[in-house]
Amino acid sequence: MSNKLFISSVMAISTMVFGANYLVSKPVNAVELLDGQKAFESSPRLTRAAxxxxxxxxxxxxxxxxIEVPEDAGEALKSVKITQKENSDTVVxxxxxxxxxxxxxxxxxxxPLTAVEKESKPGxxxxxxxxxxxxGNTVTISIKPKQNPSVDGVYLFGVTAFPTGENSPGxxxxxGQIHITK
Structure with missing residues (x-):
């Protein structure tokens, strides 16, 4: 089988199995949900962690x-949840x-911040x-840990954005990666 025919076959099968979205990257689009919740029309982006x-x-x-909130987000950014992924040390x-x-x-x-809530889980x-x-705006959030972890390595923090609206899904x-060194 020639390389061109093989590649065409793989692309056709991928499209059938995974759908066209697998091959073409599209922005996240959403509409108002059935229960009245609102969602972003275009995804905010985590652009930096340091x-x-x-x-x-x-x-x-x-x-x-x-976090960059694009012009076509459709909704304003109401809150952000930052969650430390499991690692050898926990940030407080x-x-x-x-x-x-x-x-x-x-x-x-x-x-100004309305509230900063620590979840039941440290980190x-x-x-x-x-x-x-x-x-159309960019926001930088600065969070102070009690101290950096005692074990060096790469610490991952999941970032979830929530739009305006009651009980809107994040x-x-x-x-974001935070590198801790000796």
Missing amino acids: ATFSNRNNPGAKYQFT FKADKTKASLGNSLSGDNI DIIVLFDTPVEP LYLGS
Whole structure:
């Protein structure tokens, strides 16, 4: 079988098995759900995750997560949940030290927060904006851990964005990586 025929066969089978969306990347689109919940029309994007200090046990570190809300999001960003993925050490956050600002760093205008809730599991935190972040804006959230983990490695934090609306489903944006070194 020639290479061209083989590749065409694989693509045809992939399209039949996985659907056309498997081969073509499309933006996430959603409509108002049957129960009245709202969802993003176009997905916000996690564009950056970083630590101000990456050495083990550092009590001065802050973790920053930057999220871009595209113009065509359809809904404003109401809240963000950050969840540490399982690792050899658990980060404990200081909820009262959490901040948010417009832009790609904390040098932008501060965004007032309605609440910062620590979940029942250490390493999880929910940030609620006093005024939702409108489409076309970028927000950076800074979270203060009690200290960096005592074990070096790559720590993953899942980021989920929630649009305005009551009990709206969150949209998982992916995992931000924080590298802890000696």
